[in-house]
Amino acid sequence: MIKLENVKVFNFEGAFRGLRNPMNSWHLSDSIFGILGTNEAIEATSAVASYYDESEKIYKPYNEAYNFLWNNGVNNLAFDCSNDKNYSVIALLGPNDLNLAQRMISGGTPESKFLRQIFVSMDITAPLAWWKEMDTYKVATVANSCSTMHKIDAAPITEEDYSFDPEPDMKLTDLPLDDYIRTLDIKKRAVEDVEWLRKKYKETGDKRYWRLLIQVNPDGWNQKRTWTGNYQNLREMCYWRANHKQIEWRNFCEEILELPYGKELIGYRGNK
Numbered sequence: 001m002i003k004l005e006n007v008k009v010f011n012f013e014g015a016f017r018g019l020r021n022p023m024n025s026w027h028l029s030d031s032i033f034g035i036l037g038t039n040e041a042i043e044a045t046s047a048v049a050s051y052y053d054e055s056e057k058i059y060k061p062y063n064e065a066y067n068f069l070w071n072n073g074v075n076n077l078a079f080d081c082s083n084d085k086n087y088s089v090i091a092l093l094g095p096n097d098l099n100l101a102q103r104m105i106s107g108g109t110p111e112s113k114f115l116r117q118i119f120v121s122m123d124i125t126a127p128l129a130w131w132k133e134m135d136t137y138k139v140a141t142v143a144n145s146c147s148t149m150h151k152i153d154a155a156p157i158t159e160e161d162y163s164f165d166p167e168p169d170m171k172l173t174d175l176p177l178d179d180y181i182r183t184l185d186i187k188k189r190a191v192e193d194v195e196w197l198r199k200k201y202k203e204t205g206d207k208r209y210w211r212l213l214i215q216v217n218p219d220g221w222n223q224k225r226t227w228t229g230n231y232q233n234l235r236e237m238c239y240w241r242a243n244h245k246q247i248e249w250r251n252f253c254e255e256i257l258e259l260p261y262g263k264e265l266i267g268y269r270g271n272k
Helices: 012-019 038-047 065-072 095-106 113-117 128-134 177-204 207-216 231-241 247-256 262-266
Strands: 003-010 032-037 050-053 058-061 087-092 119-127 142-145 222-230
Touching (some): 012 032, 012 087, 012 095, 095 113, 095 262, 119 128, 119 231, 128 222, 128 247, 177 207, 222 231, 231 247, 231 262
Antiparallel strands (some): 003 119, 032 087, 050 058, 119 222, 142 222
16 A cells, blocks of 8 residues: 655746746746635636647647646645635646746756756655665655654554555455465464564563564555655656556556646656
């Protein structure tokens, strides 16, 4: 399993201002950024609310500005749009800016460095096996984790603390009966063994039990971390791992593409 919570995306304005610095072309920017009253924000979308029609290869206007704002307004769109006491922090990319951004992305990592200035923060709960691979992406990222060292002994350990779930197309019930029974026994004994070590440590305070508990705890253990990175980090991850054999990576990339302009920036593959 993998779960993303408290997702925040910010600094679209700074990233797209910087995108136009090399050619001093700020006057060509057609995006809307800032803090607006929700009704004001909805009205403002009429100037830039458009989408790219792949079949006709042209930009078309959205008929419902609210839906556009909901799908693309970055951060804190208020649910109640009945009055301007509600405010939205928005980033609505115009066709010119989006076209320039995608041309830079097509130029490769050096040209798409503006993506490093679109920041993302989120809480991710995932098994240690997934975190081991996520930890290879260390450039311009930060993560604070719930402590296994300090808290693994705080509560009884059960199977709910692990991601032992098989992938949908890899059901354990499809195994030969004897093998299926053994897999259930392996999972059961793994949890029982770490729980026994936890109890012994709590009862005695002997750190030998705690050390062995840390060493043998299965990689299916779910750990929560608050992760901060940027769109270029996420683009690299999803480029290489969208079809990864770990289902957590596939699910992660699917959710990442639902971020504001995730498909247009993180998932953009040009004409390939």
